[in-house]
Amino acid sequence: MKLKTTISIILLALLHFTGNIQAQNVTFEKSAPLLPQLKDSNPKEIAWGYLNVPETWGVNNGKTIKVAVTILKKTSNEKSNNAVVFIQGGPGAGGIVNIWSWLDHPLRKNNDIVIFDVRGTGLCQPRLSEDLGEKFLDILAKNQSVEEDEKQKADAAMLCKQELINRGINIDDYNSFAVANDLHALKSALKYTNWNVYGVSYGTYVAQVYANNFPEDVKSLVLDSAIYDISTYYVENTSNYMASLHKIFDMCKKDKKYNAQYPDLEKTYYSVIADLEKNPLTVAVDKNIVPSGSFTYNAEDFKVAIQQALYNKQLVEVIPLLIYQFHERKEEPLANLVSAFSSLLEMDYAVYYCMSCNEALPNNDFSKYQQNAAQFKGLQGGISFYKSDFKVCDAWNKNRTAASKKHHDLSNLASAKYPVLVFSGEFDPITPQTNGEKVAGRFPHGYNVAADTYGHVPSFTSIGKEVAEKFIDHHLPEVLAFQKADKIELVTSVIINKGISKAGNSIGELNPIFLFPLALALIIMLVFMFMYLIKLLKKSYSTSQDKIMRICLIITSAVGLALFGSLIMAILNVSQQNFFILAFGLPQHFGYVFSLVFGFLGCLALSSVYFMATIKKTNQRGLIFSVIFSNLLLATYLLYWGII
Incomplete structure (x- = not known):
């Protein structure tokens, strides 16, 4: 009799829970591309949409929110219903903006990649706040005491909180437990039986809460830069x-x-x-x-x-x-x-x-x-x-x-049947390698990958992507894979120059309006350099002034073109080696670039002075002026960037 009563109670509870979910009417609606850069994406390759979920799970008050979702369809013809769902960290960082890390990820070959913005972030509706970070930057920028910084930061946060309340947003409903429910609803809405859950940074805590509450949803679990104990996350x-x-x-x-x-x-x-x-x-x-x-x-x-x-x-x-x-x-x-x-x-x-x-x-x-x-x-x-x-x-x-101040129970993780891969970076200052070892030890089938020489979130390196793909697709935990990583090489002997970074960013943006005058100037310099050289070899000039002027312009243009070419090559070379060096300047072995700067400016000055001194005796003055002006334009760009 007691057994029947127990079964009846469980059935009634399940019916109540199912009925409550249905009453809350969770739906997935397709949408146009959410990122303007991918507005022309093929719907068969990338799907976009919103998951409509209750703001407060378990309460049938009709209030819903929209969670932004992007699905990168698998690139192979594999018929299995495999998927990887990515949980971003922060907390508060958007997930969909990281789509570029997933477009060509090896995991996409045999898995759909499901990327979503955690409720309240990114492209979700509502987005809780877009400008609080900007206010914090303004506070940090001021010349004031630490105490005043902290006071103003708290004041800005409290103003934001009041604005949320005024907008009717329940701030108690934005937590890992609610996100776990969103994920469970999203899996069902997209008709996946289960999926591979991939969390990074604070997203690893959300992932563990989700895996604890809905273990049947998890096919495998990848935790990169994992949180072990939320009660020491700040303490240590x-x-x-x-x-x-x-x-x-x-x-x-x-x-x-x-x-x-x-x-x-x-x-x-x-x-x-x-x-x-x-x-x-x-x-x-x-x-x-x-x-x-x-x-x-x-x-x-x-x-x-x-x-x-x-x-x-x-x-x-x-x-x-x-x-x-x-x-x-x-x-x-x-x-x-x-x-x-x-x-x-x-x-x-x-x-x-x-x-x-x-x-x-x-x-x-x-x-x-x-x-x-x-x-x-x-x-x-x-x-x-x-x-x-x-x-x-x-x-x-x-x-x-x-x-409202939750300490989520993670006790179910100790009996997890799915495999778990944990990445931990050697230099990670927030979730150290000791965390990775402890988190992996929490699971019966947990493996820790010590990412030597790397910092936070090492799974998105070339080695990390390969390890994650082999684990999820082939169940191969290559825990020693990072032993083949290049060793740390501390940067030494840098020539400091404020303009290198600005030049690199400016050229890298490929703004046609900004770069067109420079490109035209370089073409003029190149064309007329060869034209004058051929004419000199043919002895086409009868006066010494014309010969000297042409020789000066040939040398000036040649040095200018060599300078610009060397600058581009140096920036590309350093960006491949270590992009952040450019924020300071160039390594010493690129010192010849700055020598060319001084040589170019010297030649340009001499050519300009000679042209002004002999202008009345010089033939084709308009043509020569255009070449000098082109060189001056190159010098202007160098001055604008701050290289000069």
Whole structure:
């Protein structure tokens, strides 16, 4: 009798749950391409749409939101219904903007790639906030105390929270549990039996919540830069950062070449913090990035700049150079760094606080954070960029019930039947390799891939993509694959020049309106250089003035063309080696480019002076002037970029 009663209760519960889902009317609607760059995409290759889901799961109040979705169809003729769903991190970063990393991913051959924007982010409706990150950048740009920074950051976040409430948005409904329900509904709407779940950074926590709550949805699980314990995610922030940074300090100590270029790097790092604490450094920046046109680096900005550099292998290689640029207070190269702050703050910070203040910060003890940071006295209290989140979330959670502050149960993961692959980067300052080992150990079939020489999210490197594809498609966990990765090569001997970065970006944009005059000038220089050379060889000029003028222009144009060609070749070569070097200048072995700059300017000056002195005796003055003007135009571009 008891068994029958139990079965009846379970059946009634299932019927109630099913009925509730149906009453909430989850639907998927197709749409036109959501990205303008792919407006002409083939619907058979890329599908676009919105998943309509309740804002509050389990409550039938009729209020729904739209989750933006993109499906990259598999490129092979494989008939199986395989799919990979990608969960972006942040929290608050959009997923669909990462479509470029997936278009040619090897996993797409045999799997549909499902990319979505976590509710409230990116192209979702509603998008919670588009400008809170910009406000934070303006705050960071000011020359003010850390305390004032934190106060203004909290004030901006509270204003955003009130705006959300005024818009009728329930901030309690933007968390990992709700996203897990969205994913379960999306899998059903797209008619997948199960799928391979791929989470990165904070998305690994969402993925674990999803896998815990809906284990039958998961065919395999890939976690890149994984969170192990949400209650230490902030507490251990400082020690994780410094453990990664000390690896750079140790490299410089042990290598004679590095130590000669960057002596006492650790001591220099702490001296920069002390110096910027007393004397902040203000640099001029593009007003499109910071409306005031200036950015003031204080000690906290420096610390977070170095911490963010540890995320990326190529940035890791320029960290000693970056520390010494701050030490020497080199304004021009450091101005190029502000764009990195700008990109860091592009995600939806309203969603960031909805999730962080809901499930992360309330489970982290601020006193333990302070104890952890106190181990590093020269650091002066950890990194304010993260520490301030405690203050923001204290205000954000004021008058909210304790029930809204979730600590999600992950106990079901210990009995997971699906295989799990975990990536962990050697230099990752936020989710270190120890996290990867612990997360892999949480699962019966977990494998940890130690991504030596890389930082955060190493699975999107060429090696990582290959490992992920072999794991998902062929169930081969190549845990030692990164042992073949190129070793870290710290950047040394760079000729500092503020214009290289601007020139590289300008040429790389291929703006026809901007570049057309330059292209026309270079063509004129090339054509007339050969034309004059042929005429000189044929002895077509009767006066010495005409001969000298033509010889001057041939040499000037030749040096100018050699300069421009060498500049392009140097930029391309360095961008393939390490793109971030261009923010500072060019490696020393490209010093000939700057020699050509001086040679070109000297030849141009002599040619122009000689032309003015002999203008009345020179034939075809209009033609010669056009060649001189073309060379002057090249010089103008070099001056505009800042190379001169």
